[in-house]
Amino acid sequence: MVWRRRRRAWLLALALPVGLVPAFMTLNRGMFIGLALAGTYIAVRQAARGNARALLGIAAVAVVAASIFTVLPTEELLAQRLEGSSTTEDRASLYRQSIDAVKDSPVLGYGAPQEPDHPGLPPVGTQGQLWMVLVSHGPLAALCFVGWMLSAWVRSVRRHELVPMVANAGLLVSMVQIFFYGLLPHGLPVIAVMVAIALRPSDRPPGPGQQSGSDGERAVDDDPARPAPREGEDVERAGPVGAVAHDPAALIADLDP
Numbered sequence: 001m002v003w004r005r006r007r008r009a010w011l012l013a014l015a016l017p018v019g020l021v022p023a024f025m026t027l028n029r030g031m032f033i034g035l036a037l038a039g040t041y042i043a044v045r046q047a048a049r050g051n052a053r054a055l056l057g058i059a060a061v062a063v064v065a066a067s068i069f070t071v072l073p074t075e076e077l078l079a080q081r082l083e084g085s086s087t088t089e090d091r092a093s094l095y096r097q098s099i100d101a102v103k104d105s106p107v108l109g110y111g112a113p114q115e116p117d118h119p120g121l122p123p124v125g126t127q128g129q130l131w132m133v134l135v136s137h138g139p140l141a142a143l144c145f146v147g148w149m150l151s152a153w154v155r156s157v158r159r160h161e162l163v164p165m166v167a168n169a170g171l172l173v174s175m176v177q178i179f180f181y182g183l184l185p186h187g188l189p190v191i192a193v194m195v196a197i198a199l200r201p202s203d204r205p206p207g208p209g210q211q212s213g214s215d216g217e218r219a220v221d222d223d224p225a226r227p228a229p230r231e232g233e234d235v236e237r238a239g240p241v242g243a244v245a246h247d248p249a250a251l252i253a254d255l256d257p
Contacts, residue, residue: 017064024074027081030181034173035065041169049160090121091180097124098131102139109138129183149175149191156198167198 023031039058046054069075082088094116101114101124113125113135125135134142153171156164174183174191183191 016061017068020065020068021072024069024072025077027074027078029078030177034177037176038169038173041172042165045160045165091127093118094121094124094127095131098135101125101135105138107138107140109134109136109141112136126182128180129178129187131179132182146175146178149178149195152195152199156195159198159202161202164198164200164202167194170194171198 039062043055043058046058097117101110110125113123113132116122116124125132130142130146133145149171153168153175156168156171159165159168171191171194174187174194181187
């Protein structure tokens with residue numbers, strides 16, 4: 001099993017630079033912002049915990065990404081796109097029109113995006129999930145939508161396990177990207193899955209002085225007869241659910257023929 005995990009780790013390390021090439025060539029500014037934000041956020045959290053090994057891994061990924069970005073003509077192509085495109089100005093105009101549209105229907109919204117003031121532009125209430133909710137359903141609905149994501153992020157911010165922490169970082173990126181990306185039809189279900197993973201109770205028992213509770217630090221024990229682990233003993237729950245929470249690769253390895 002250890003060999004299988006190492007093999008997957010090496011395959012992932014080899015696939016990362018290959019996957020970065022088409023990612024950089026898309027010239028997707030939102031993707032650049034999201035990746036930079038997620039990497040910085042996870043690095044800061046790992047630094048706060050004193051996890052030097054994780055910081056070295058993040059630094060290695062950053063060096064590889066910077067090297068590929070330097071070799072590829074991404075910077076030149078991105079500059080040419082910004083000079084020859086008016087997408088930034090068009091988006092800013094649509095955002096202003098979205099805010100202005102709220103004045104005429106501040107309670108329930110319009111039910112759908114509206115026609116823009118200038119022909120040739122996308123409908124008002126697009127180019128961002130926040131603006132779609134604001135125009136289509138009103139400020140209260142937009143507040144509830146953002147509040148749901150913010151609440152899930154705050155409640156899961158204390159999770160230190162790898163998978164919930166990555167899900168928590170994904171929620172943070174999503175809250176930023178709702179200003180300029182839509183979430184339908186695929187993004188919103190993915191965010192719902194991230195919320196479920198981030199808020200899933202921990203399978204590890206509480207440490208000394210801790211109590212089982214909500215918001216990311218509670219422990220689940222569906223077998224009360226299980227003997228308590230000795231101090232310093234690594235605990236790994238049995239069963240598919242516990243295996244995924246403790247080590248996602250463990251379940252995959254067990255399913256391999």
